[in-house]
Amino acid sequence: MKKLSYAEALREAMAEEMERDGSVFIMGEDVGIFGGCFGVTGNLVERFGEDRVRDTPITETAIVGSAVGAAMTGSRPVAEIMFAGFMGVPMDEIFNQAAKMCYMTGGQAHVPMVIRVPNGAGIGAAAQHSERTEAWFTHIPGLKVVYPSNPADAKGLLKSAIRDENPVIFFEHKILYNHTGDVPEDKDFLIPFGKAEVKREGSDLTIVATGILVSHALTAAEKLAEDGIQVEVIDPRTLVPFDKEAVLKSVEKTGKLLIATEETKRGSVASEIAAVVAEEGLFYLEQPIKRVCAPDAPVPFSSVLEKAYLPDSEKIIAAVKEMV
Amino acid sequence: MKKLSYAEALREAMAEEMERDGSVFIMGEDVGIFGGCFGVTGNLVERFGEDRVRDTPITETAIVGSAVGAAMTGSRPVAEIMFAGFMGVPMDEIFNQAAKMCYMTGGQAHVPMVIRVPNGAGIGAAAQHSERTEAWFTHIPGLKVVYPSNPADAKGLLKSAIRDENPVIFFEHKILYNHTGDVPEDKDFLIPFGKAEVKREGSDLTIVATGILVSHALTAAEKLAEDGIQVEVIDPRTLVPFDKEAVLKSVEKTGKLLIATEETKRGSVASEIAAVVAEEGLFYLEQPIKRVCAPDAPVPFSSVLEKAYLPDSEKIIAAVKEMV
Amino acid sequence: MKEANEKLKKLLEDMLVIREFETTVQKHFAEGEIPGFVHLYLGEEAVAVGACSALTENDYITSTHRGHGHLLARGGDIKKMMAEIFGKATGYNKGKGGSMHIADVSLGILGANGIVGAGLPIAAGSGITAQILDTDAVTICFFGDGASNRGTFHEALNMASVWNLPVVFVCENNMYGISMPQYKTEGRKGQNIKDVSDRAVAYGISGVTVDGNDVMAVNEAVTEAVKKARQGGGPSLVECKTYRWRGHFEGDPTVYRSDEELEQWKKKDPIPRFVKILKDQEVIDDKGYESLRSEVKSRIDEALQFAQDSPNPDPSELTTDVFYGGAE
């Protein structure tokens, strides 16, 4: 174990996989000498050279489209799209090429690629640099969608993503980049997809949270415990595949479900989780499900408005108190 | 009233609005002399000329991006994107420009534009020409999302969309194009957004269906009535704004909810509807909610597989029988 | 000499195979045996054959919605192709892809694409792999005149240029993108330039335009571009001017073009033109040509029979291949 920031853990995962496998390479805008807009690729270009750490022009469509072609021909691209809000640009390449190639070719082709995506708000970056777009990709069959909430998961999940034979959309939260934590040093430390983690046990209510909301949920849980309310916090870690069983098991125990994500509420991953429980765990529910998400609006610039916009531990606590 | 096909009703809506307002114009690929890939624009270029019925190059990004600029400067574009599966191409222009412009400018700018989108499978067009992408757009604040299920609604909703001051994504189902029905001739026949229609009354179970599934649901309802099962069929008509009250009212009455859409299930509009009811109508539910959707896979080419893939009246009937 | 003649005969044979194959598909589509959209390559045979004959086994191509010709020219199995187009379990894609997505990945075909212009960045990516894995593979990217107006064209050629990727971009300029003329002096047009190859300047790469109905001319230009790419000289743009004989897809009434125009182009049919050359050079005689044709015809008939007799996919195939190596 060693203490690493979320960003460092991601960098270490890429470095280890590039050491292990010469077909792994990185491409994206300013991932080289600039070190990445959020510093995640850092000094990797010095270690691996410009051939394997490729600075691209401003060309998201070609970044993802060429990643598909590279993956189909035997290399393993790890592409960075600078902001989750830019994911609309290469959407066709993700949706019609990366996600469908295996199925359309009847299993002849496959596309082992990763797209890393800094996700989320909280830095005053306003409407076009603060989005959470994970829901779109969970609705695209053929993609795996990953969203680590801490440094250890970041490393173990990214290593698994790079080794996966299928396209993986890998969301990272900007605010988490400098969160630190203990990270295993084993070069084969992999976290399997589709296995949720119970971050905190509790019997009164289940909170399923993703990304940064896992931290907020745990903070809320601590505070609630002071009032004798024992909350269970579950982090799915991968949105596709999704560990349905873990959530249903917990809801069976607690009888109450709150889902907390930073997304705009309508059509969110939170909605999907609610739907799954309404279909397969309805009789466990003693209370209506609650989604604690952002309002259905773009992200405002003003810090005052942005704070009002974002779900946080206070908003979770308020919602829990209405339920128990 | 006169009998029109869904495609003719759409064309009549565009023609009437272009007659009424000289700032309304059409653009898209092969919408001119070719009449549109599905014949919807038909002979409009002869009536209104090439300046107002613009054949574009193959350039979805510029079609939507320029529609935004046109709408911001006083004209009212009605753009056609040839297939819903191509909506990933102009996704950034829809998401970052059309949907956010009003909010980002603090209400200074607005974007009265319509994007018409032939949606859905059933014609053997395989994985890249059969998609249903409406869910993505319901997750984008600032867009209205419309999905008529019959000729009269097609006309009334498209006229309302063209007169709306906000960007509207207007989904049309390919199979519905030659469905015929009675259509009002009143030049101001408008259907308001956010008002669902109860297509059939029933007391045993509520089916909320969209697009082509409304027809399948009604067929299923007829058959079920023969077995004495009275199903209520609700067509939201607009997905954003969504008529939550109509659905909750019906579920309060029937105690059972089945949601039928042609979408792939995970992250679908069906999921959102289920989530809303699990939040606001949980205690009405006597049975788990059921979503009857397509499996989480691309659309296969083979007619045999495509039939197995698509939700239809038989699949609805089977699901209903498990619930009552 | 003899070998050279065999190569020439092979070019002719490949064009005849495409001609026969497409004619057969046309007929059976009309008879309602084939679902979905079918885009035929009739009239454009010289482009795929001239270009693919410039490649070696380990090279790659990206194909399009009009891809039958590319796959056949690359040596595709006629039976598996016909079966796929009929949506049968014995097809290349197990019946899941159909005409628009038909491909033999083992032949280095990186998918046939229903999205116009999608192949260009994919081809660039294949070029990246050649650099990462240090192979000498070259990738040919087929795309249409209409595709050259998409952003993917711009981004892919720019990327290929700045990274010096071993890719040859072969534009099949058949004068139309559905109903839109590539260029006209006035009125509706896809672009305001006569030659798509003029766009090479924007990326600092070489661009040429050749007669796309002259299989030798295509082969020559593409061979040179492939050689350059293989030697590290980077990408090129080769425009082949040709014409599609049929509508955009089967069922298109082609109201947007004149019969005269079509007749003019039919006079430039790449096959008789090439046959005449081979006869003048005594590479082939009438008898040889006829026997080649009937031999090709019977292979196609066999493939048709195979497709018609093949079973439909089993419904259990519906959700396989969503992910490689099984479920989520």
Next chain:
Amino acid sequence: MKEANEKLKKLLEDMLVIREFETTVQKHFAEGEIPGFVHLYLGEEAVAVGACSALTENDYITSTHRGHGHLLARGGDIKKMMAEIFGKATGYNKGKGGSMHIADVSLGILGANGIVGAGLPIAAGSGITAQILDTDAVTICFFGDGASNRGTFHEALNMASVWNLPVVFVCENNMYGISMPQYKTEGRKGQNIKDVSDRAVAYGISGVTVDGNDVMAVNEAVTEAVKKARQGGGPSLVECKTYRWRGHFEGDPTVYRSDEELEQWKKKDPIPRFVKILKDQEVIDDKGYESLRSEVKSRIDEALQFAQDSPNPDPSELTTDVFYGGAE
């Protein structure tokens, strides 16, 4: 004569306003008073001023993430601008947009865009409106060298060309897109051509390159392009070579470029260059220049005070303006 001199003085004043404004923003960003990303226009003043001075009231512009200069050159209200950058309720966008989205739509500014290259199709659309409503409005689209590698550049210029739209595409080639050089003979580069204007050929439109630090040269080239567009001559591409003095955004350590390079460009500072000309032509003297500067400075100070004293937006503003004319 007198009028001409006033026009020249106005150009100088506008450049000074941008220089002062940006210097003030830089200072207060460093002091932590401004949230988010700030991209400064320092060093590039001659482009916005030279170009916008070629427009009339009813014309339009599209702006970028580096948009303060465009808005100021178009006559934006300094107080509302500073307030917006501070995220205050009194700002142009009610504090909802900030530096990257600051705009005065009533001045024909079609948004400042955080998406690189997004302004190009929007500008084309503004040109379409001029045709639909039959006005003589011309639209200037500002974009960077990096943006010229995006598909939107290709699609927008192609559309503008085939429809003969009244749009002038003004490329601010400041030599970098973040850390990526626009062009270098070797190594990393955004594109393989020296001049972005070379790309005009690909669309059959005219393209020129001018010294972007010479306000007169920019004004001349853009004025001509605007005249052409207004008269129905269609779109043009005008590339202005310039340099950004600051990092890409405030906080960028600029490891990707040398101090020498920066110093070379600072020698070409557009303001002293223009001041010298005005002095030689006796349009202005030292005293006049000094008083102009201090007058500008005090206006900026006033705006700063206004921004600092202004209230934050009320939380109730959070969900207004999602839809125009109220809720869903």
